[in-house]
Amino acid sequence: MNEAIARQVDEVREGLLESIDSAAPLVIVKAPPGSGKTRLILEAAAFARNRGLRVAIAAQTNSQATDICRRLAHEFPFPVTRFHSSSTRPEDIGSLVTWVEKKADLPVGPCIAVGTTAKWGLIELEEEFDWALVDEAWQMAEADFMLLRQVAPRFIMVGDPGQIPPVVDIDTARWATAPKPPHRPAPELLLAADSDFAPVELALPATRRLPHDSARVVNAFYDFEFESWAEPGDRSLLARPGGENAIDRALDLLSAGSMAALTLPTPIEGPPLEEDRDIAELAAAIAMRTVERGGEILIDGRRTKVWPGHIGLSATHRKMNARMTEALPASIASEVMVDTPERWQGLERPLMIVVHPVSGVTEPTAFDLETGRLCVMASRHQVGVIIVTRDHLPATLEELTPRAEQHVGLRDVIGQGHARHQEFWEKLSESERVVSAG
């Protein structure tokens, strides 16, 4: 299968290079999690630069922009300009990377310059670029994309449509029926636009990060098919023998398969609000037990000893993350990354322990049912993920009737989110991957 996937990936790469070669005005690349989005951006940038073109790369955060510079300088022989704001401190990431704060200091002629969308959007360029390459394009709201009008005439947008949409903290009801809602991801609107102009559309065919069975489950969150580079048996947690308790049984499930869930009974008086200390302690206990049992992690034929840095924890609310951090034993706390799904975007660990977004929520809202967070949480692992939740979850999802509050003619996003959440849980239950810790 890998050969077939490799051929398909090469077709996407060729398609992208052909688009640059033929000066296609717009290319949109959809990519599943961990499929090599940034790699594609680096290759496009280097190819265009090699052809004597001026390339601007727009990342969505400063750390992403700096990471792109670091990788470009590592993989290709071209100087790279890190175009940054006054609030970003330059870092030493190699002699090929020059940090530039003022637009007047941007290079003249062929170059690669990397900044954030916000930085590019707030300046008036003296010399336009030939190409604007947008990384993590589904995290960029239309209103921010519009500010890139002065950067370049041609665009390549690469991103993951299943991830969390741009963070918006205002009421967007006014634009529910707008032809171009300013808060929606820009590529989503460009692909849906009813115009004579058709962009070049490409899709990466497979995830390098996720094990094969996880890829199948996570694919439910996407509107295009993808596979996994990993074949059955390529990835597993080879833990030393454990006991019969629930945590050990959940860990054992990761020796043949990559997903498991661990449930705690829901108190009769209802689950705790915001901070569920029992769930936080359970997540921390799983991390500790993983380290205690030891053993190895198998990733595509390579075995490494389990250590705390292999493990990541995530919950949607900061307070729960603080409780999980607090619950981690000092011996592993400094090595285990704990953060919200928003912060986990773009990152990965061999093993993830995540708190289901609907755990403890008896009346799920649009925020809880938005699939991006669950999708991100369920797609950070290379080997296995254990989802912890209160056991009311299946009943809560079953009993919920989404109200279809969307405007006429629009997608029932909440209803679809609800259906995806149900499917996700049903897949875990049907494959007997739910362990009760009660």
Add this chain to the structure above:
Amino acid sequence: MSSRDVVRRLEAFDAGGPLPRGATLHLKCADPEDLLALAFLRMGGESLPWAIGLKKPFEEARIFAVPDARDRDRVAAMLVELTPLLAIHLEHPQWAEEEPGDEEPPLRQIWVPNGSHVELLHMLNLRYTFARGGDPDRAAMLRILGRMAGYLFREAGRAGESTIVDGSAALREAFTFPADDLRQQHLGFLIALLEPNLHRGVRMQRAEEAERLSVSTSLDPDFERDRLEPVVERYNSARRSDPTSAARHEEAITALLAREVERRLDLTLEAVRVLEGDAREMNAGAVRLAHESTEARQRDFLWLEGQIVTSGEDNGFFPPSPETDRDARTGAARYHRLSGGAETFAAALIHFDSELQEDAVSDGQAIRGTITKVEDRSPEGFRGTVPVWTIEAPSSDPTKFRRGSGVCVAGVPKRSGLVLDIGEDDGVRRVEVEINGWKRRPKDESFAHVLAAIDPDLEGTEIVLLSSSLEGISALKSRRVRDDTGPGAWLTHGEGTPPPTEKADGEAAKLLAELEGIRVA
């Protein structure tokens, strides 16, 4: 609802009455002459008003009513009477007696009993912004009303605005009430709960009594069916055949409606009185927000009206659509402006309210800690200082701050910095912050207590670190997004045509080889 909100509400239940929410007041009330209460009534099944009331503090109410809200002409005539009164209050240029001077215009405020009255403004916006039928003068007046209602409705959705105030929301912002969310929509219920010096049982009984009387734009269905409907029927029967009798019935309808409207107006002005009588200090940020609301009135309403007065309605000046922003530029500009408004709202108030700061700490949006070390990390030969603070805080608090986060000190918004490092050890979170704004002792007398950022006396001081605000950035984006020039504008703004595609030079496989050829081994 956050856990702190839950605790506050439980405390209010325990106290048997409302408790102050926030250490300061977050809304500036306009001066009495600049404040107007406005209330509407609708007939069941109708979207337009049946009766309207206006009242300023210490003045008599002005009530407008029609005998039957299904009579569109009579409703329109009533609204034509209302228009100049509202327009004068908002300083509409058509009614301006003199040219505006250099002095800052006053905050002009309109208070409504609750959110349903704001929604009715949207109905007026939808119905009349493009009104064309009937008498041209009347239609022009109705269009002014439509635009004015549209401005007020849109403004009501901007965080931190002070022009159109929902009375029940203003009380909920200032107090925590011992009641569920739904009951807290009722202004009469809230005001009865706020009555001082009452035993909890009596207070709750009065609140429940008040709750039985409607304050929304809808009338109590029993009252409408039993008291009003028979008179409306009699009026309609007599309208063509017996004008004297019809006039009598009309008077009776008006009297019944007037009583209902006046009750709503009185409750609304009572909400103003409660807030004005509150002993808490006015948040300095609220004064700024009030000023910005006045600016927004000039920019988002009076500017367009001025153009229309000068150039006429069909000369290139278009009111915003009541439904949505069809033009992508307008939508994006409004999006950035509203985002900026939300940032300003959050940033303006929190610096001057310790309770808001506690909420932020509890939610991970702020860090409360103690400065344990003050250092100057200026490199050799550097003439200035590079103050770096080490702050210690409990690691059990959540936090959103990371390396590179921009922060500022609560109460001193301009003392800003950058998180250099953040780590946790043994229950303690250590944050290293380089101070890059207001490093010296400020000259501004209102900050006389603030030491220089390098002063060792800062060690041992407890501070709250907040996210530094990017308010100005959103305003800049809002302006820039309207510009539709540039090589990419064909795609971002739909201006011009896509650049031409060229014939590909090479075969696909060769292109890949070319790429691999430049890769560093």
